[in-house]
Amino acid sequence: MNKDEFYTFLKAVPKAEIHLHIEAVPTIDSIKALYKKANGTEISDEEITQIFTYDDLNGFIKAFIKIQGLYKSVEDFDYIFNDLATYLVENGIVYTEAFFAPTAFLKNGFKYEDMVAVFNRKIEEIKQKHGITIKLLMDVSRTFGCENAMNNYNLLKQFPSEHIIGIGLGGAESKGPARDFAPVYEQAIKDGYKVVAHAGEDVGPESIWEAIDLLHAARIGHGITASQDENLMDTLKERGTVLEVCPTSNVFTKKYVKSIAEHPIRMFYDRGLFVTVNTDDPVFFKVSLIDEFYKLHTEAGFSLGDVQTLVKNAFKATYLSEKEKADWCAKVDAAFASVNA
Secondary structure (H helix, E strand, O other): OHHHHHHHHHHOOOOEEEEEEEHHOHHHHHHHHHHHHHHHHOOOHHHHHHHHHOOOOOHHHHHHHHHHHHOHHEEEHHHHHHHHHHHHHHHEEEEEEEEEEEEHHOOOOOOOOHHHHHHHHHHHHHHHOOOEEEEEEOOOOOOOHHHHHHHHHHHHHHHOOOOOOEOOOOOOOOOOOOOHHHHHHHHHHHHHEEEOOOOOOOOOHHHHHHHHOOOOOEEEEEEEHHHHHHHHHHHHHHHHOOEEOOOHHHHHHOOOOOOOOOHHHHHHHHOOOEEEEEEHHHHHHHHHHHHHHHHHHOOOOHHHHHHHHHHHHHHHHHOOHHHHHHHHHHHHHHHHHHOOO
């Protein structure tokens, strides 16, 4: 199967993505439009290049926050969701559990309830138009400390939405150890929300231990430094902890991984860990979900059968009902059966 055939085939296979930041899907055209709306002038190519030039996680986070700063009203979120819909359709993604990070917007004077009203409207619009289901996880953010994270979570409770199912912990991992946010997670679990956490992206395996033992996260965003700890890998396998792996993102930030070929996802998969494939931030890392699968297929030794398993793993890792998971996995198997026939 050549590249064009692979892309055409995989686009037709139903897929889920569970580690995706919605603020990182707006296209360059949308960013230009937001800049002009916010500043009254065109953004230069040099400024665009500068925004997207970084060589580590902290540099990326600064760029991420800078893009967030272009949003001046809740109506600007239409750009996010319109581009999100395009991205999902182009990649054959039928279901996603994506992150949104409210902190920067709240600091800029946005009202959380107004944001959620737009989210609800756009999510329902996308469902009606494209048949795609979007669920959100609030990134309470480790960058600004536990008090800020708890304030974010309290807004989630105060203004509930059927489309927002839980919380995550993103941001500067080295500056905000997971243990600091245990009170937020304890409350969220008590209140019945789903809890996931970024860990092991920019810090060693101790960060993952804290996320699973202190935050009780059932899914770990990235988790690549688990490769440094045999006991941790065994524990993740035993507990069935999901790894939301984002291969290109990990290569791009260059902290622990220098190429797709050396990415630990191959080892994780071979050891029987619960691995899923995701993009993290498509525009920032210039990658799509189908790109990720093609890279793994051509550069990391994943067969089409392995890709089939990874696609099903993503559905199994979601918070869909068991019947919904089984139904989608059956559709994945049927799509691959046509190739293997």
